[in-house]
Amino acid sequence: xxxxxxxxxxxxxxxxxxxxxxxxxxxxxxxxxxxxxxxxxxxxxxxxxxxxxxxxxxxxxxxxxxxxxxxxxxxxxxxxxxxxxxxxxxxxxxxxxxxxxxxxxxxxxxxxxxxxxxxxxxxxxxxxxxxxxxxxxxxxxxxxxxxxxxxxxxxxxxxxxxxxxxxxxxxxxxxxxxxxxxxxxxxxxxxxxxxxxxxxxxxxxxxxxxxxxxxxxxxxxxxxxxxxxxxxxxxxxxxxxxxxxxxxxxxxxxxxxxxxxxxxxxxxxxxxxxxxxxxxxxxxxxxxxxxxxxxxxxxxxxxxxxxxxxxxxxxxxxxxxxxxxxxxxxxxxxxxxxxxxxxxxxxxxxxxxxxxxxxxxxxxxxxxxxxxxxxxxxxxxxxxxxxxxxxxxxxxx
DNA sequence: AAATCGGGGCA
DNA sequence: TGCCCAGATTT
Numbered sequence: 001x002x003x004x005x006x007x008x009x010x011x012x013x014x015x016x017x018x019x020x021x022x023x024x025x026x027x028x029x030x031x032x033x034x035x036x037x038x039x040x041x042x043x044x045x046x047x048x049x050x051x052x053x054x055x056x057x058x059x060x061x062x063x064x065x066x067x068x069x070x071x072x073x074x075x076x077x078x079x080x081x082x083x084x085x086x087x088x089x090x091x092x093x094x095x096x097x098x099x100x101x102x103x104x105x106x107x108x109x110x111x112x113x114x115x116x117x118x119x120x121x122x123x124x125x126x127x128x129x130x131x132x133x134x135x136x137x138x139x140x141x142x143x144x145x146x147x148x149x150x151x152x153x154x155x156x157x158x159x160x161x162x163x164x165x166x167x168x169x170x171x172x173x174x175x176x177x178x179x180x181x182x183x184x185x186x187x188x189x190x191x192x193x194x195x196x197x198x199x200x201x202x203x204x205x206x207x208x209x210x211x212x213x214x215x216x217x218x219x220x221x222x223x224x225x226x227x228x229x230x231x232x233x234x235x236x237x238x239x240x241x242x243x244x245x246x247x248x249x250x251x252x253x254x255x256x257x258x259x260x261x262x263x264x265x266x267x268x269x270x271x272x273x274x275x276x277x278x279x280x281x282x283x284x285x286x287x288x289x290x291x292x293x294x295x296x297x298x299x300x301x302x303x304x305x306x307x308x309x310x311x312x313x314x315x316x317x318x319x320x321x322x323x324x325x326x327x328x329x330x331x332x333x334x335x336x337x338x339x340x341x342x343x344x345x346x347x348x349x350x351x352x353x354x355x356x357x358x359x360x361x362x363x364x365x366x367x368x369x370x371x372x373x374x375x376x377x378x379x380x381x382x383x384x385x386x387x388x389x390x391x392x393x394x395x396x397x
Numbered sequence: 398a399a400a401t402c403g404g405g406g407c408a
Numbered sequence: 409t410g411c412c413c414a415g416a417t418t419t
């Protein structure tokens with residue numbers, strides 16, 4: 001039996017969070033917020049949402065923008081396929097003259113799946129549907145004391161959640177009802193130590209009745225993340241600009257600018273000599289101290305940095321571009337920014353110049369480094385293989 | 398069904 | 409540190 005919708009909606013009317021995207025119901029703004037909030041906390045989205053809207057005020061502006069502008073605006077938010085799909089969907093919406101107003105129509109746009117189509121349909125267009133996100137899954141698992149582990153239990157939880165729309169009071173306010181579930185999950189029915197005493201549905205919760213609310217939902221254990229190593233090449237020209245390239249459009253950090261480097265391989269760290277074969281051009285590369293660490297969802301990365309100045313009269317290699325350092329800091333994904341920080345521990349200024357030793361190695365120039373991070377060979381390698389590593393000083397996150 | 402795809406916030 | 413987050417897409 002589902003708990004009564006009026007009790008949740010009354011609570012929502014009194015306690016709902018004031019959030020930037022809870023405004024007049026502009027579908028563009030609601031869609032943007034939903035995409036930005038995919039696997040991303042409200043706290044992280046807050047400032048970025050306003051900034052994005054200021055730069056792309058409506059779907060036509062976003063559709064007309066070049067990819068580089070969208071990528072720079074999304075930099076640091078992660079899951080860059082969202083930005084690519086957002087851009088493509090904006091162009092589709094602009095071309096057809098507006099957003100589809102049904103769940104199925106929205107679902108056909110790139111980057112809009114089961115959750116986002118339901119959320120936009122309910123919040124922007126008042127369709128009677130229940131978007132099922134992590135909050136709703138948790139609330140539902142507790143209300144009905146579902147002990148099957150996620151993600152296997154997902155279809156069952158989604159079906160239970162949809163059952164709320166059988167109540168006419170919920171059907172009358174689908175957008176508010178959805179957001180009430182979000183707020184309940186975010187502020188009361190939290191992952192740890194839920195505040196059941198404050199819950200508008202206390203007395204209707206099977207998990208609380210059984211005293212197991214703290215341990216639901218059950219989640220399947222996560223696989224261990226493998227460790228990979230990379231060596232990157234920071235080249236500055238006479239005016240201090242940096243040599244960058246774009247990553248391949250698919251895959252890790254797809255379509256984003258990067259500091260050129262070796263592939264990210266499992267096993268041993270790159271030696272300097274070994275890595276030089278991947279240099280964008282021949283120069284007097286110097287290995288900087290320090291290791292930049294960055295964790296992705298399914299792998300962990302340790303990168304080191306070689307730096308050089310553009311040799312006098314050297315041709316700029318194909319497939320690269322120059323960007324000022326300040327602009328690069330804003331446009332690079334976080335992993336690359338962390339790498340860049342190795343070159344400027346103080347945060348500003350060029351690399352402290354050391355008189356070049358004549359040890360610089362002549363190197364093959366120009367070889368087009370179409371580097372894509374190898375799509376997962378075997379894993380399960382023992383963690384933390386004792387690298388043939390230099391000093392393990394790492395940058396602070 | 399399982400893998401891939403980021404990074405910030407917070408105990 | 410590990411866990412979580414207004415998930416989607418590909419394999």
